Amino acid sequence: MDLNSVFPRELVTVLVVLFGSLCFALFYFRVRSWKVPFYPFYVVSQRSFKVFVENFLLLKRVGLWCEERAHTLSRALVLYGFFALFVCSVANYALNTSALTPLKPQNPLAILSDASSALVFFGGFSLLLRRLLNKRRREVTHADVWCVQALLSVFGATGALYPFFGGFVGITLYALHFVFLFLLLLVAPFTELAFLVWKGSFLIYKESRVSA
């Protein structure tokens, strides 16, 4: 019983697309509920891509004033991890015509996607830990932040571990990996992530417009 029969390729893609668009729609309506422009629409331009790369990926803007190195690092881990994981999955989907079977460990793409999952885990979990350990920080953290960080951690963990377990355990881990992804997609629009994405896109929009 291999993953292919359990998770036919078509089912997985449909679910991913479905939850993805649902997440985007929820995100759109939440931002509109704030009665502010939905900047992601206005951001798609060559200029803004360069600004995105410079400010976000190179952490010029995101981490600039976080004095705690660890905090910036964990945020970067989550960011890069998720981004890399997304790229790997798409590549894996494109290259491998059969289902999203767990790749044999020695396949380079598998190692890469596994590593990026691990990155997401380490990023998310360190954020979670940072909040758990400090009493005062625990008190001021809202539910949505706990939720997102927890989901990121388990999502990363399951994604990283499933290739090492064969059989039933591997499959459940793999299934859980997707369940957490979908949960994450559903919950994200109602958490601080929504604001961060909106603010990020606004800053990119502002940056690209002013210098344009």
Add this chain to the structure above:
Amino acid sequence: MDERLEITKEDERLFERLASERRAKLAMGTVEDYLRMLQKMRELEQKGEITVHHVTEEYQPVNVTTLSGRLKKIPTVKLWQHKSCGQCGHIPGYVSSLYWIMSELNVPYIDDTNQTSCTAWNYYGSGTSNSVALTAVFLRNMHVAWEKRAYPLIHCGTSYGDYKECRFLLITNSEIRERVRAILKKIDRDIVVPEELVHYSEWLHVMRFEIAQRKKFDVSQVKVAVHAACHTYKLMAEDFTYDESVLGGVKPAPTSSIALALGAKLVEYSNWYDCCGFGFRHILTEREISRSFAYFRKIRPIVNETRADVLLTHDTGCVTTLDKSQVVPLAHGYKESIPVLSDSQFAALAMGAHPFLVCQLHWHVTDWSALLSKMGIDWQKAKEEYKAYLERVKKGEKPYLIKPPPFG
């Protein structure tokens, strides 16, 4: 012999010391200082160092009380008109109304052409001359009045404030006295210090009942807001008229008293003590701030709080600034506006003076037509008459001049 103009070394030192002395006593001329100065003036007179131009019976003086309760003699007849450059230049109706009232009341006065400006226009903008020059000009004018046996009546608030300060310096500082005496010797005049420095609004205050008797128009429905000019009652604060029966003696009486005497309704507003925006230095270097301050801090509160029909004041800068500063805000679309008149113009109008020939309201910017109709003055007819008069003058007729009653 040409006088070389740049300042000599010892003069510079003297003025520097005087300036620092002045700065040391910031509130120069507190009530006690002023009363001590008046005492010293009497002593100097006895010693014969200076002559004092007393307000003798010849001038039929009337007593008023000042801030400290001292009795101040206000001359009512045989007055030497010390005109104001700003009034004659910007709002001639101000002075001609006063002359018209005086000729109506048969008060002899001299409108002397031999009078120089007090040169204190920018005194507080730190852009004018120095205390010796100002005092010399002050005494030169006073001496001319003394020669003609007429008592100086000062029209402009700034001249009045400046002369009070100059007299203070002259009496309390012997070096200035000697310097000024030397200057006056050159034009063969000597130090003649007026016993009382009188502002024209104090004369109006004293004559308010005679004026009210000659009133032709009913102003009882007119709501009047008053702005007292800072230079008259904030400079040498002791020396200005305060009257228990007017505003409880807390605020200076002139202008408010004549409005009350004529039967108008006096209204209070929150920024009574605020400056009119002229502020001297502002009008020169910060015209924008002066205009905005006059409008937003004076005109608007008055209109919004009191719906007054007219704003009366008793100084050149105030009438000009409060009146002319309303133009730009009106252009910007602000609605609040109020006619601004001097107390002399308002009194003359109430006594039936011609709004254009005498009060020359056409020099004012804000709309005074509503006020005049409320007072019952047919200003359209007056305007027609004035236009016809101008035509006649163009054809060579001699212009109408107010003839002062026979003097002396």
Add this chain to the structure above:
Amino acid sequence: MIGLNPVLVVGAGPAGLSAACDLSQAGVRVLLVERREELGGAPARWKYHTLAPDFVPVSRVLGPLIEQVTKSELVEVKKGCVVESFRGSVGDFEVRITELKTRRSETRRVSCVVVATGFEHFDARVDPRYGYGRVPDVIGINELEAMLSQGRVVKRDGSAPKRIAFVFCVGSRDRSTNPWCCTVCCGVSIKQAIELKRILPDSQIYMIYMDVRTTGLWEKLYWDSMEKFGINYIRGRVGEVYHTGQKLLVKGEDTLVRGPFEALFDMVVLAVGMEPGEGTRQAASIFGLNTNEYGFLLPRTPNIHYDSGREGVYLAGSCVAPMSVEEAISDGSAAAMQCVKLMKVMRA
């Protein structure tokens, strides 16, 4: 204790009442002299409604004291009377008490004295900038307390105020009037603001403060006023209150923004401070007590209120220093304790 002379208690405010109450319960005869016609002092005179910090009705605090004092036969209450003269030594002081209305006086012998002559609210008319007494709808917290007792706060024209400003530190912490802090008017004003918000829910209340000194457990008032009742706080002092005919123009500065404000309000409540009352001044001269530079009675050491430095004369309440009702009550008990101690020593 019966055989000995009674204890003279001057002033029937919270301090005097609590002293008289404790003494009578300890079996000591008390002669309670009060200048006004009713017991209760300032809380009764200005009809205080509730006490900070828990809105306890004044009647529940002072009521039992007044009841005990009036019912107990050990306490002889002389209302509308003042102490005219005071002579003798401890245990056998000779006091002349005069009734104000009839001017009839009598001399009595007392063993010791508790001076509890209390305070007066600062008369804001002294500080013309607020227009108190001249301008309608500018009232003191004492007058507001009386209105709150009736549960109906209205402007002079009978309508309910919509925008209300509380001005802190009126006649306190001000070299031109009284330089000391009255310790209670922050808490009292905030308590009143909360009660006001309960009566007029859609009113907007602004507290114009220099510092908010809600000390000890009173701090709860400050937090609740912001968090539960939406009361606004502006840091600054008020320079002038001007009546524009319909509303009150309050001129001050919001020092957090370094900007002057001139806002219109329907009613201005002045948090008036505490001054040593007329009674305290008389007590100082009659009992030969020294006072500090502000006129409050000066105990031998400022930290122990009851010790007046003169044997057999004890001090209690706000005649010594500005304080709240609760402190005055405990001050009264402290002074009573001293009398009981003295009586024990004398009887032995």
Add this chain to the structure above:
Amino acid sequence: MRKTHEGDARVSEKEEKEKGRFIFERGYIDSERIIEPEKLELGGVDMSGRWGTLVLPRTIEQFDHTLFEEVKKLPGGKNIHRCWQCGNCTAVCPVAHAHPEFNPRYLIHITKMGYKTEIKKFKEYVYLCSGCGRCSVACPRDVDPKGVMSALSILFQRGV
């Protein structure tokens, strides 16, 4: 082809300096308070530019709490009403030390009281907040200034 947003239709930096350049004490006056008309005319008299310039007074005449109520509804802004301006947030804020214009306490106060001119001046700096959360940890009244900053970032985009 894309419509611009009211939030960014800011007068560009260069024009800002130009306004009121002839005023002697120009340095003391915020640009928001200067009204300098390009074209102004009354009764045939041209008063554009310098001759028609007005400087609005700084006096605060109205406390307007509508914005303040709006912030409470936005994500993170729930406890803005608890702020008693003690300044703990600004003290621990890394951005405030680097950029004096960004002052969380001040942003909270001007929004709470509704001082529009001040908000116009400082609103663009709210985006400097890096969301590190140190202020929320330090705040004695649990106002969660980080949340409030995110609420303000949204609010200021509605155009104040």
